[in-house]
Amino acid sequence: MTDTPTDPRADALRLIEALLFASASPVEEASIADRLPEDTDVTALLAELAEHYSGRGVHLVKIAGGWTFRTAPDIGPRLKLETTVQRRLSRAAVETLAIIAYHQPVTRAEIEEIRGVQISKGTIDTLLEAGWIMPKGRRETVGRPVTWGTSESFLHHFGLGEIADLPGMDELKAAGLIGEPPVVSLRENSQMSEVAPANAAEPEEPSPELDALAEQGELVAEHGAEH
């Protein structure tokens, strides 16, 4: 290395490097700045560090609003490290997760409207158990339904700096596929709910959100025990 430790810029780079290596979770830029002289351009230093590591075995990435190192994605499989075995998500769960991620905060009813089908109770449970979604307060409409959004560990798991970094987010917004529907909402939905009693043979859990909220801790434990 050509850097000499006396150069303040190189010194700051070393400190950032050490800090991010030592931290168990991503470190926010403000927290990095706290440890450096006031006039330090932390953003520029981070960019320089990211550049330095771009070709290496570990990369500097922004995750959940903070900076951290991660192994290069192409190397992962060759590390033969113990990996956490994840059960593959069902198609329903993947779709539901995507809808929650892109449309958050979103109610169960809205998810069902997008998918055109009722959500089985297990789907939300699975995503909760994985720690990827969390309740985001209630919608102030009739019935005050719970809304869902993604958690910080969702961002960690999928390596996202923030929700806006979701793949294709901008295009979907531009295409009007996220947010309020630009056209008359399908009347079919109201019709469907009128006919719904036919479906009452096997009704959904009455208010699964509430159950999930109330028992969240328990449910996870219970769920874990099942598998």
Add this chain to the structure above:
Amino acid sequence: MTDTPTDPRADALRLIEALLFASASPVEEASIADRLPEDTDVTALLAELAEHYSGRGVHLVKIAGGWTFRTAPDIGPRLKLETTVQRRLSRAAVETLAIIAYHQPVTRAEIEEIRGVQISKGTIDTLLEAGWIMPKGRRETVGRPVTWGTSESFLHHFGLGEIADLPGMDELKAAGLIGEPPVVSLRENSQMSEVAPANAAEPEEPSPELDALAEQGELVAEHGAEH
């Protein structure tokens, strides 16, 4: 970086780097070799990697027969972040401080006598930690108890030139800080006398304090209006 991922040597370096980064404990050379083509000179690669990191914020070191990254020794101490947390003094501590200020030098037993309640050990410690009180020698009586008084920084913090600047009882009364016994004091008084002895076992903050706290807001507001 001059390394290109297609160069087998650079590729091996990247893999070692990622492996040592992600491993929970130091990795032995043999274990590294297992993940690389047979003819790889792991020792030479490790030396190269150690050289690369020698000037940086983390160093590649050999610990207990295995290789791992560690924070550069000179940087370690600088990672420590001191944060000052603003803390309000408890009511008991403020009152104890006030008694020390007015009655110094004063022993713990005397403070307790004045307050009519025992002082928990933490109260004196907190005031010491805040730097507002200091021991002022021993009282030449049985047991030679330590006496307490206020410090220089107490005067600074409260903007006092000297202790004599503290307003006297008459002035406190005039300022409304010592009030007439409230009309409903019958309840409060009986509680006080009943609670105080029973309270001797458990320290500090019995319910009368809470009552007083509840009134505190009012008092402050009142005071603000006066001035």
Add this chain to the structure above:
Amino acid sequence: VRDGKRAGADGDGVVTEGTEPFEEAVAPADASGSQLVVDLDGYEGPIDVLLSLARDQKVDLTHISILQLADQYLAFISAARRLQLEIAADYLVMAAWLAYLKSRLLLPEPQPDDEPSGTDLAAALTYQLQRLEAMQQAGARLMARPQLGRDVFARGAPEGVPLVKKAQYEATLFELLKAYGEGRSRADSAVLHIEAQELYSMDDALQRLTRYIGRMPDWRTLASFLPANLRVGLIGRSAVAATFAASLELVREGRLQLRQDKTFGPIYLRSPPISEAST
């Protein structure tokens, strides 16, 4: 993930092409129950079915023929019915709605009422198909990302960053003085005993009223019997209460009469007329 089932429904085209194959398929399917070509279980609801069918048109969703799609769906459902598959209500509702949409699309002139036109409904359906397709693709892209603990790894043994919290205590001179003042006044009041309140007792009132007995043939208000110096404040109220209680006592003894014309109205007192008193 039901890739297999989806592929079957997507790819074969059995579902959408003529209905003949199903006729033949009925018998073996009923017999073995294993050769179902129309497998509703592979779908995530009617919109998902529609989306699969729409892909068979091999055009961008915005250019899809809703009419054709409706036909495909209806054929799909009738095929499933012929196979005597159990069809969830959702699917049947969608079939009914599509049949309705079809009729609206085929009607030459718009309905007179303010219902949305067939074209509006078709557009709404197209939007819903696009939105679900977008979410299906988004889900796939999400799952294709390198995942933590599987494809990428965090530092295995983070050394940790020490965070030293230094307390800085806050207190103002005002708080200090107030605490001292309150402490002192509390200490003072601790030795104080509540003085007995000066209150007008019933005995006092009884004595006072007795003096008037026999000397008040006319109704007079209770208030007029109160001692002149005890008509206000707490003691005034105690005088009213005591005098009233005393008057009740005297009424009980037959030595006084009470009258009140209305609730909360003034209370009047008088000595009982001689004749009544004797009875």
